[in-house]
Structures are given as C-alpha cells and as structure tokens.
Amino acid sequence: MIETRGLVKTFGTKPVLDGVSIGVRQGESLCVIGQSGTGKSVLLKCILGLETPDAGEVLWRGQTLTAARRRDFLASFGMLFQGAALFDSLSVWQNVAFRLRQRMPDAEARAIALDKLARVGLGSETADLMPAELSGGMSKRAGLARAIADDPAVIFFDEPTTGLDPIRAARINALIRGIVDETGATAITITHDMSSVRAIGDRVALLQEGRIAWDGPVADMDQAAALRGFLGTE
Numbered sequence: 001m002i003e004t005r006g007l008v009k010t011f012g013t014k015p016v017l018d019g020v021s022i023g024v025r026q027g028e029s030l031c032v033i034g035q036s037g038t039g040k041s042v043l044l045k046c047i048l049g050l051e052t053p054d055a056g057e058v059l060w061r062g063q064t065l066t067a068a069r070r071r072d073f074l075a076s077f078g079m080l081f082q083g084a085a086l087f088d089s090l091s092v093w094q095n096v097a098f099r100l101r102q103r104m105p106d107a108e109a110r111a112i113a114l115d116k117l118a119r120v121g122l123g124s125e126t127a128d129l130m131p132a133e134l135s136g137g138m139s140k141r142a143g144l145a146r147a148i149a150d151d152p153a154v155i156f157f158d159e160p161t162t163g164l165d166p167i168r169a170a171r172i173n174a175l176i177r178g179i180v181d182e183t184g185a186t187a188i189t190i191t192h193d194m195s196s197v198r199a200i201g202d203r204v205a206l207l208q209e210g211r212i213a214w215d216g217p218v219a220d221m222d223q224a225a226a227l228r229g230f231l232g233t234e
C-alpha cells in the first residue's frame with residue numbers, strides 16, 4: 001500500500017535517513033520506533049512530501065508517489081498530530097469538520113463531526129467548546145475524531161500518547177486499535193511508547209542510525225535481539 005525504497009535524507013553532513021526501505025500493506029498497522037532524533041518524523045515528512053528525500057522513492061499502491069499523485073494520496077489520508085494540534089480559533093466540531101466543510105454544508109458537516117466525536121467518547125456537549133477548554137486527553141480524542149472525520153484509507157499517528165498519563169494513554173491506544181480494526185484503515189504510528197506498539201501494531205520497525213534495524217510482527221519483538229537495547233531488556 002505504502003512503501004519507501006532506499007530513502008536518504010541528509011541535513012548538514014550526517015544522513016538522518018541512510019537508505020530506509022519499509023512497507024505497509026493495506027489494512028495493516030505498522031509502528032515505527034526509534035530513539036529520539038533518529039529520523040522518525042523526517043521519514044513521515046518524506047512520505048507526506050513535506051521533505052524531499054535526497055535519494056530513494058515513496059510508492060503508493062505500487063506506483064511512485066509523484067507530486068501529481070500526492071494530491072489523491074493526501075485526500076485519502078488522516079493524521080493525528082503530536083499534541084493533537086487543534087486550531088485554537090475553531091470550536092471542537094469545526095476542528096473535526098475542517099475538511100468536510102470545504103465540500104458540504106455546515107449542518108451536514110456538523111452531524112458527521114458529532115458522530116465522530118461520539119466514536120472517540122466525546123459527547124455533543126464538547127462540540128461547541130474551544131480547544132483551550134479541553135484537557136490533554138480530550139484534545140487527543142478531538143484530534144483523533146478529526147483524523148477519522150473523512151473516513152481515511154490511511155491514518156498516521158504521530159506520538160499518540162505523548163503527554164498522557166498511563167491510564168489515558170492506554171485508553172487512547174485502545175481507541176486507536178478499535179478504529180483501525182473497524183475501518184480497515186492502513187495505519188502508521190510513530191512512537192517510542194512500547195505500550196502503544198503492543199496495543200496498536202501488527203508490525204513494528206526499529207529505525208536506528210538511519211536504517212531499519214529490525215522489522216517484524218509485534219508478537220515476535222520480545223525475542224528479537226536487535227530490539228533488546230531499545231526495549232531495555234539487555
């Protein structure tokens with residue numbers, strides 16, 4: 001479904017990505033893990049076209065993701081940003097319905113927004129609140145509702161549990177897994193939270209020194225020697 005082949009991206013002299021080849025199949029949930037500063041966000045940006053790789057390519061549905069095809073790709077994708085990143089000046093429902101409102105009347109967009117808010121456990125009383133009035137966990141939920149508002153085929157989750165306590169993090173992880181299962185969406189999650197990996201992922205890839213050091217089923221990760229340092233089991 002989405003694949004990178006030999007992605008290289010250098011800032012200054014040291015390559016951040018040094019030949020990253022990784023793929024995620026339709027309906028699969030892939031988690032990309034790695035220490036802070038290993039290039040997880042750069043990889044995501046290269047896939048989204050926010051950074052241009054120095055070498056390598058991104059494929060979508062088996063074909064190179066050119067600038068022309070990227071518009072279709074972006075139309076079918078949703079994203080939960082780190083820290084939720086809601087627009088401060090828009091109410092919760094307007095945030096959730098941000099994309100929908102560009103192509104349908106407000107009443108219709110609001111109804112869909114309320115439905116998505118309910119899916120993430122937020123009642124209609126939150127719809128007219130402003131983002132500043134939400135707690136951290138509620139903001140994440142609203143961000144999640146916005147990510148799924150347009151029924152995306154591909155969803156990216158960037159550090160979905162950052163800033164949440166373990167109980168709230170576990171709830172968000174469970175919610176994400178439920179949504180991914182229910183919608184059949186292809187999911188890519190960037191995280192260093194291993195509880196997220198266990199809850200959300202089918203597969204996990206470790207990014208280390210610019211390359212994929214290990215890639216395999218989540219069920220196998222505890223036995224993987226390459227992951228020992230990362231898991232703290234060494």
Ligand SMILES: Nc1ncnc2c1ncn2[C@@H]1O[C@H](COP(=O)(O)OP(=O)(O)OP(=O)(O)O)[C@@H](O)[C@H]1O
Pocket residue numbers: 011016034035036037038039040041042043192
């Ligand atoms: N636009 C840029 N210009 C220069 N250096 C950059 C740029 N973007 C990223 N980097 C560098 O690339 C490296 C990888 O950054 P990246 O944000 O991808 O790490 P990360 O794995 O996502 O880290 P974290 O888990 O802390 O978010 C860092 O050393 C960062 O300073």
